[in-house]
Amino acid sequence: KQEVTQIPAALSVPEGENLVLNCSFTDSAIYNLQWFRQDPGKGLTSLLLIQSSQREQTSGRLNASLDKSSGRSTLYIAASQPGDSATYLCAVNAGNNRKLIWGLGTSLAVNP
Amino acid sequence: DAGITQSPRHKVTETGTPVTLRCHQTENHRYMYWYRQDPGHGLRLIHYSYGVKDTDKGEVSDGYSVSRSKTEDFLLTLESATSSQTSVYFCAISDGGLQETQYFGPGTRLLVL
Numbered sequence: 590k591q592e593v594t595q596i597p598a599a600l601s602v603p604e605g606e607n608l609v610l611n612c613s614f615t616d617s618a619i620y621n622l623q624w625f626r627q628d629p630g631k632g633l634t635s636l637l638l639i640q641s642s643q644r645e646q647t648s649g650r651l652n653a654s655l656d657k658s659s660g661r662s663t664l665y666i667a668a669s670q671p672g673d674s675a676t677y678l679c680a681v682n683a684g685n686n687r688k689l690i691w692g693l694g695t696s697l698a699v700n701p
Numbered sequence: 702d703a704g705i706t707q708s709p710r711h712k713v714t715e716t717g718t719p720v721t722l723r724c725h726q727t728e729n730h731r732y733m734y735w736y737r738q739d740p741g742h743g744l745r746l747i748h749y750s751y752g753v754k755d756t757d758k759g760e761v762s763d764g765y766s767v768s769r770s771k772t773e774d775f776l777l778t779l780e781s782a783t784s785s786q787t788s789v790y791f792c793a794i795s796d797g798g799l800q801e802t803q804y805f806g807p808g809t810r811l812l813v814l
Contacts (some may be wrong), residue, residue, distance in 0.1 A: 678744070
Protein backbone atom coordinates (compact mmCIF):
# COMPACT_ATOMS: atom_id res chain seq x y z
CA LYS A 590 0.00 0.00 0.00
CA GLN A 591 1.39 3.38 -0.99
CA GLU A 592 2.24 5.67 1.92
CA VAL A 593 3.45 9.24 1.73
CA THR A 594 5.48 10.89 4.49
CA GLN A 595 6.51 14.51 4.82
CA ILE A 596 9.33 15.69 7.03
CA PRO A 597 9.51 17.98 8.90
CA ALA A 598 5.95 18.46 10.10
CA ALA A 599 6.69 22.10 10.86
CA LEU A 600 9.43 24.53 9.94
CA SER A 601 10.16 28.10 10.95
CA VAL A 602 12.78 30.13 9.09
CA PRO A 603 13.82 33.78 8.80
CA GLU A 604 12.93 35.64 5.65
CA GLY A 605 15.40 35.23 2.80
CA GLU A 606 16.49 31.70 3.62
CA ASN A 607 16.57 28.97 1.03
CA LEU A 608 14.76 25.88 2.30
CA VAL A 609 13.94 22.30 1.37
CA LEU A 610 10.79 20.35 2.15
CA ASN A 611 10.89 16.59 1.90
CA CYS A 612 8.39 14.01 0.71
CA SER A 613 8.95 10.26 0.65
CA PHE A 614 6.78 7.47 -0.75
CA THR A 615 6.93 3.73 -0.32
CA ASP A 616 6.05 2.45 -3.81
CA SER A 617 8.08 3.75 -6.74
CA ALA A 618 5.39 2.77 -9.28
CA ILE A 619 3.88 6.23 -9.50
CA TYR A 620 2.25 8.12 -12.36
CA ASN A 621 3.17 11.56 -11.07
CA LEU A 622 3.82 13.51 -7.90
CA GLN A 623 2.32 16.86 -7.03
CA TRP A 624 3.06 19.61 -4.56
CA PHE A 625 0.22 21.75 -3.23
CA ARG A 626 -0.01 24.76 -0.99
CA GLN A 627 -2.77 25.33 1.57
CA ASP A 628 -3.32 28.63 3.33
CA PRO A 629 -5.17 28.59 6.67
CA GLY A 630 -8.91 28.13 6.18
CA LYS A 631 -8.53 27.87 2.42
CA GLY A 632 -8.54 25.24 -0.26
CA LEU A 633 -5.46 23.75 -1.90
CA THR A 634 -3.53 25.27 -4.76
CA SER A 635 -1.44 23.15 -7.11
CA LEU A 636 2.19 24.33 -7.24
CA LEU A 637 4.10 21.80 -9.30
CA LEU A 638 3.41 18.46 -10.93
CA ILE A 639 6.24 16.09 -11.87
CA GLN A 640 5.50 13.22 -14.22
CA SER A 641 7.18 9.90 -13.45
CA SER A 642 9.50 10.35 -16.44
CA GLN A 643 10.70 13.76 -15.25
CA ARG A 644 13.39 14.63 -12.73
CA GLU A 645 12.31 18.13 -11.80
CA GLN A 646 9.95 21.01 -12.40
CA THR A 647 10.45 24.71 -11.75
CA SER A 648 8.07 27.58 -11.23
CA GLY A 649 9.51 30.90 -10.17
CA ARG A 650 11.29 30.46 -6.85
CA LEU A 651 10.04 26.89 -6.52
CA ASN A 652 11.84 23.80 -7.74
CA ALA A 653 10.60 20.27 -7.20
CA SER A 654 12.70 17.18 -7.82
CA LEU A 655 11.74 13.55 -8.10
CA ASP A 656 13.83 10.44 -7.51
CA LYS A 657 11.56 7.46 -8.06
CA SER A 658 14.19 4.86 -7.29
CA SER A 659 14.70 6.20 -3.79
CA GLY A 660 11.05 7.16 -3.32
CA ARG A 661 11.81 10.80 -2.61
CA SER A 662 10.81 14.25 -3.75
CA THR A 663 12.01 17.63 -2.52
CA LEU A 664 10.48 21.07 -2.84
CA TYR A 665 13.11 23.80 -2.85
CA ILE A 666 12.00 27.34 -2.06
CA ALA A 667 14.54 30.03 -2.84
CA ALA A 668 14.76 33.33 -1.00
CA SER A 669 11.76 32.64 1.21
CA GLN A 670 9.25 35.40 1.92
CA PRO A 671 6.59 35.83 4.64
CA GLY A 672 3.97 35.25 1.93
CA ASP A 673 5.32 31.72 1.54
CA SER A 674 3.96 30.86 4.98
CA ALA A 675 1.47 28.04 4.47
CA THR A 676 1.16 24.28 4.66
CA TYR A 677 2.78 22.41 1.80
CA LEU A 678 1.35 19.05 0.84
CA CYS A 679 2.79 16.33 -1.30
CA ALA A 680 0.55 13.88 -3.17
CA VAL A 681 1.37 10.82 -5.22
CA ASN A 682 -0.72 9.65 -8.13
CA ALA A 683 -0.37 5.90 -8.37
CA GLY A 684 -2.33 5.87 -11.62
CA ASN A 685 -5.32 4.11 -10.13
CA ASN A 686 -8.35 6.04 -11.38
CA ARG A 687 -6.62 9.33 -10.79
CA LYS A 688 -6.70 9.00 -7.04
CA LEU A 689 -4.05 10.77 -5.03
CA ILE A 690 -2.28 9.53 -1.90
CA TRP A 691 -1.51 12.44 0.40
CA GLY A 692 1.14 13.30 2.93
CA LEU A 693 0.21 15.16 6.12
CA GLY A 694 2.03 18.28 5.05
CA THR A 695 4.77 20.59 6.30
CA SER A 696 3.62 23.76 8.02
CA LEU A 697 6.02 26.54 7.03
CA ALA A 698 6.38 29.86 8.81
CA VAL A 699 8.65 32.49 7.27
CA ASN A 700 9.41 35.20 9.79
CA PRO A 701 10.08 38.83 8.74
CA ASP B 702 -8.54 30.08 -10.53
CA ALA B 703 -10.60 27.10 -11.58
CA GLY B 704 -14.32 27.73 -11.31
CA ILE B 705 -15.28 25.57 -8.36
CA THR B 706 -17.75 26.55 -5.69
CA GLN B 707 -18.96 24.67 -2.66
CA SER B 708 -22.13 25.25 -0.73
CA PRO B 709 -22.72 25.76 2.06
CA ARG B 710 -19.36 27.04 3.26
CA HIS B 711 -20.23 26.45 6.89
CA LYS B 712 -22.86 24.26 8.47
CA VAL B 713 -23.81 23.21 11.95
CA THR B 714 -26.17 20.28 12.27
CA GLU B 715 -27.33 17.75 14.80
CA THR B 716 -26.56 14.06 15.01
CA GLY B 717 -28.95 11.98 12.98
CA THR B 718 -29.97 14.63 10.48
CA PRO B 719 -29.28 14.30 6.76
CA VAL B 720 -26.86 16.76 5.22
CA THR B 721 -26.10 17.47 1.57
CA LEU B 722 -23.05 19.35 0.38
CA ARG B 723 -22.87 20.67 -3.16
CA CYS B 724 -19.92 21.12 -5.47
CA HIS B 725 -20.39 23.09 -8.66
CA GLN B 726 -17.81 23.52 -11.43
CA THR B 727 -17.77 25.66 -14.55
CA GLU B 728 -14.72 23.98 -16.12
CA ASN B 729 -16.49 21.01 -17.75
CA HIS B 730 -13.93 18.65 -16.16
CA ARG B 731 -14.73 14.98 -16.26
CA TYR B 732 -13.48 13.96 -12.83
CA MET B 733 -14.83 15.24 -9.52
CA TYR B 734 -13.76 14.24 -6.02
CA TRP B 735 -14.91 14.64 -2.44
CA TYR B 736 -12.26 14.67 0.31
CA ARG B 737 -12.36 15.22 4.02
CA GLN B 738 -9.49 16.80 5.91
CA ASP B 739 -8.89 16.09 9.59
CA PRO B 740 -5.90 16.82 11.84
CA GLY B 741 -3.51 13.89 11.91
CA HIS B 742 -5.15 12.19 8.93
CA GLY B 743 -4.53 14.59 6.11
CA LEU B 744 -6.74 14.47 3.09
CA ARG B 745 -8.80 11.33 2.58
CA LEU B 746 -10.87 10.50 -0.47
CA ILE B 747 -14.54 9.84 0.22
CA HIS B 748 -16.00 9.30 -3.26
CA TYR B 749 -15.15 10.34 -6.76
CA SER B 750 -16.89 10.57 -10.12
CA TYR B 751 -15.50 9.87 -13.57
CA GLY B 752 -18.56 11.04 -15.47
CA VAL B 753 -22.27 11.72 -15.19
CA LYS B 754 -23.83 8.97 -13.08
CA ASP B 755 -20.44 7.24 -12.82
CA THR B 756 -19.12 7.21 -9.27
CA ASP B 757 -16.88 5.05 -7.12
CA LYS B 758 -15.87 4.76 -3.48
CA GLY B 759 -12.76 6.15 -1.93
CA GLU B 760 -11.02 5.07 1.25
CA VAL B 761 -13.55 6.49 3.75
CA SER B 762 -16.92 6.10 2.03
CA ASP B 763 -18.94 4.55 4.87
CA GLY B 764 -21.82 6.84 5.88
CA TYR B 765 -21.58 8.90 2.71
CA SER B 766 -23.32 8.75 -0.66
CA VAL B 767 -22.84 10.83 -3.79
CA SER B 768 -24.71 11.69 -6.94
CA ARG B 769 -23.76 13.31 -10.21
CA SER B 770 -26.68 13.98 -12.53
CA LYS B 771 -24.96 16.76 -14.45
CA THR B 772 -21.33 17.33 -15.42
CA GLU B 773 -21.13 20.47 -13.32
CA ASP B 774 -22.62 19.24 -10.04
CA PHE B 775 -21.41 16.62 -7.56
CA LEU B 776 -23.42 16.16 -4.38
CA LEU B 777 -22.20 14.57 -1.17
CA THR B 778 -24.86 13.33 1.23
CA LEU B 779 -24.46 12.29 4.85
CA GLU B 780 -27.55 10.17 5.30
CA SER B 781 -27.55 10.43 9.08
CA ALA B 782 -24.81 12.71 10.34
CA THR B 783 -22.58 11.58 13.22
CA SER B 784 -20.08 13.54 15.31
CA SER B 785 -17.24 11.63 13.63
CA GLN B 786 -18.23 13.33 10.37
CA THR B 787 -17.32 16.72 11.77
CA SER B 788 -14.64 17.81 9.34
CA VAL B 789 -13.67 20.11 6.53
CA TYR B 790 -14.90 18.80 3.19
CA PHE B 791 -13.18 19.66 -0.05
CA CYS B 792 -14.35 19.14 -3.58
CA ALA B 793 -11.78 18.82 -6.37
CA ILE B 794 -11.90 18.47 -10.13
CA SER B 795 -9.52 17.29 -12.81
CA ASP B 796 -9.65 16.97 -16.55
CA GLY B 797 -8.19 13.48 -16.46
CA GLY B 798 -5.58 14.41 -19.00
CA LEU B 799 -1.82 13.81 -18.83
CA GLN B 800 -1.20 16.58 -16.34
CA GLU B 801 -4.03 15.47 -14.06
CA THR B 802 -3.65 18.37 -11.68
CA GLN B 803 -6.54 18.56 -9.27
CA TYR B 804 -8.18 21.91 -8.61
CA PHE B 805 -9.79 22.39 -5.24
CA GLY B 806 -12.81 24.25 -4.02
CA PRO B 807 -12.71 26.50 -0.92
CA GLY B 808 -14.06 23.82 1.42
CA THR B 809 -17.08 23.36 3.66
CA ARG B 810 -16.71 23.31 7.44
CA LEU B 811 -19.23 20.90 8.92
CA LEU B 812 -19.89 20.61 12.64
CA VAL B 813 -22.12 17.79 13.82
CA LEU B 814 -23.32 18.28 17.40
